[in-house]
Amino acid sequence: MELDIFLQQLLNGLTIGVGYALVAGGLAAIFGIMRIVNFAHGEFFMIGGYALYYAMAVLGLPYFAAGPLAVLAVVAVGYLVQRLTIEPLMEADPLNTLLVTFALSLFIxxxxxVVAGSSGRNIDTPFEDVITLGNVILTEQKLFVMLGGLLILGALAVFLAYTPIGKQMRATAENRYAATILGIDVRRVDRFTFGLGIGLAAVAGVLIAPITPLVPAVGASYTLKAFAVIVLGGMGSIPGAIIAGTGLGLVEALTAGYLSSAWKDGxxxxVLITVLLTRPTGLLGKGGAH
Amino acid sequence: MLRISLALAALLVIAVAPFVVTDPYFQQVMVIFGIYAIFAVALDILFGFLGVHSFGHAAFFGGGAYVCGILMETYGVSFGLALVAATLFSAVLGFLIAIPALRMRGIYFAITTLFCAEVVRLVVTNVPDVTRGVMGLTTPMPSFPGVPYGYETAVFYYITFAILVLACLLLERFRVSPLGRSFIAIRENEQLAASVGVPVFRIKFYAFGVSGGLAGLAGAIYAPFIGIISPDLLSPTYSAMGMLMVVVGGFGTIYGAIFGAFMFSVVTEFFRAAAELRMIIFSGILIVAIIFMPRGVLTPLVEYLRRPSGKDKAGLVTRDEAA
Structure with missing residues (x-):
């Protein structure tokens, strides 16, 4: 019985952890390559969920059509945001991009x-059935989140390792100036990176929204969690963000299960403040963070 | 002369405003403006004078509001005493947050302050026995002896603006004092300031306490004036609100922060028909302001007024004069 409860919490944590890994992976890519801190990141997760809701409820599309459409719509918004507000500030004081993304998060x-109201939305997916393994309960949507999330994270790793644009992104993250000298169009890399980062947040939104109460405030909560995750994983490290994100999901679920669900957000x-004070480069970071 | 006459004109406007604006609703808006202005000025001490960018000032504003609210509602403490207690509490909270936060730089500092404020919000949300949690805490209207019923708003108005004027006067003196100069030195180049003997950490530490205390005082006036407070007061939205006011108005100018508060509270009243649109409009203005006027709307004017003149040696000595 004890073991069942533990396994149940582990599965719940893993599901949410995959969501954190996707959101934080995007945030880490944006920070690592563009050197900007995107305080609006979680909001893109949130509008991903809402785009999915409207595509299904208003356009009447099935989940599998609405999901990719929602991600595309959010990436398009992200691209506009990057071109209009972030690109003009890339050469300015980093504080300005910090403030602008903070303002963007409020704006979104x-x-x-205003558009959707602050009450929650429910999204029905084709995966409504429940799988029972002994006493452990797993909804199909949670299984889909885990499998889909892992698939996308795997695709991301392959993309960064083998494609030309992926290599350019890694080169820019390594040394922006040297990348420019080698003929890499860093502005193009920036645009692509922002789109990719936002896309990962939107994918997480589309996956997680059906299993969580979808309210506008969920965006800010995911932004904060994603920050904790990327600090933990070493700022700008995508593998670090994925490991730390999954870990945070697990620890939160266990805290909720064994201590108190009210304090799980704490x-x-x-963890973040402790890590910053004792190991400021993160658990997998290389150093030079301060 | 221009400066003195402007200051006198401003004082006159502040003194007579409640007699000219008699509509109760707009009187309330003026008090809110004053409270936000104190909050923005508190933040400007860190943002503008010291170049320390706190992203968690809602912790002090909301913390002050809760301390004042709890003392008055649960323990029946008088308004005056509750104000003092709330200010002290927020100052101490400032010191506590400064200890971990000041060891970080740049974005790490921003994230740490943001998270410290979230911890405070989480605590306030999760101890409903003391704070009523998400239900919100009602705070009684304080009784002002000798003030007839219906004139409480005017009393709040004069208390708020007396504090604001006092803060401006002190900061205006402080700005040109040796300690004020060392603040500016830290903002401009921290290493250089440290190398000529400015105690950087200690100054930042105390500044955090002063700024937190002043923000807490603003919150402490806010709580009984509004009558109900909720943990939302500690959310990043309020931290952002303070930053928006300082940034739109102009860093390090004091008056820029007040102008930002004016924009936020009074100008957006014109959009009252669309109250929900207020934050959208204001965050939109902020985005545009950061891109096109990153130094703030009011900065050029304040710099013009503060230019060193022949008679006034309080201004910075220019290189030509020094030679």
Whole structure:
């Protein structure tokens, strides 16, 4: 019985952890390559969920058509945001991009509140059935989140390792100036990176929205979690973000299961501040963070 | 002369405003403007004077509001005493947050302050026995002896603006004092400042306490004036609100922060018909301002007024004069 509860929490944690890994992986890519801190990152997760809801409820599309459409729509918004607000500030004081993304997060949040209201939305997917393994319960959607998330993270790893644009991204992350000298169009890399990062957040939104109460405030919560994750994994390290994201999901689920669900959000904050004070380069970081 | 007459004109406007604007709703808007202005000025001490970018100032504003609210509602403490207690509490909270945060730089500092504020919000949300949690805490209207019923808003107005004017006067003196100069030195080049003997950490530490205390005082006036407070007061939205006011108005100018608060509270009242649109409009303005006027709307004017003149040696000594 004890073991069943433990396994149940482990599965719940793994599901949410995959979501954190996707969101934080995108945030880490944006920070590692563009050197900007995107305070609006979680909002793209949130509008991914809402885009899915509207595509299904208003356009009447099935989940498998609405999902990719929602991701595309969010990436298009992200591209516009990057071109209009972030690109003009790339050469300016880093504080300006920090402030602009902070303002963007408010802009997106309050826009969604006005358009959709602050009450929750439910999304029905084709995966409504429940799988029972002994006493452990797993919904099909959770299984789909885990498998889909792992597939996308795997694809991301292959993409970064083998494609030309993936190699250019890694080169830019390594040394922006040297990358420019080698003829890499870093502005193009930036645009692509931002789109990719936002896309990962939107994918997470499309996967997670059906199993979580979808409210506008979920965006800010995911932004904060993603920050904890990328600090933990070493700023800008995508593998670090994925490992730390999954880990945070597990620890939160175990805290909720064994201690108190009201305080589970505090886990991320306490872990973050402790890591920053004791090991500021993150668990997998290379150093030079300060 | 221009500066003195402007200051006198401003004082006169502040003194007579409640007699000219008699509509109760707009009187309330003016008090809110004053409270936000104190909050923005508190943030400007860190942002503008010291170049320390706190992303978690809602912790002090909301913390002050909760301390004042709990003392007045649960323990029946008088308003005046509750104000002092809330200010002290927020100052101490400032010191506590400064200890981990000041060991970080740049974005790490921003993230740490943001998270510290989230921890405070989480605590306030999760101890409903003391704070009523997400239900929100009602705070009683303080009784002002000798003030007839219906004139409480005016009292709040004068308290708020007296604090604001005092803060401006002190900061205006402080700016040209040796300690104020060392603040600017830290903002401009921290290493260089340290190398000429400016105690960087200690100054930042105390500044955090002062800024936190002042923000807490603003929150402490806010709580009984509004009558109900919720943990939302500690959310990043309020930290952002303070930053928006400082950034739109202009860093390190004091008056820029007040102008930002004016924009936020009074100008957006014109969009009252669309109250939900207020934050959208304001965050939109902020985005545009950062891209096109990153130094703030009011900065050129304040710099013009503060230019060193022949008679006034309080201004910075220019290189030509020094030679």
């Amino acid at each position: 949040f309050h826009s969604v509140v 886990v991320a904050f306490v």
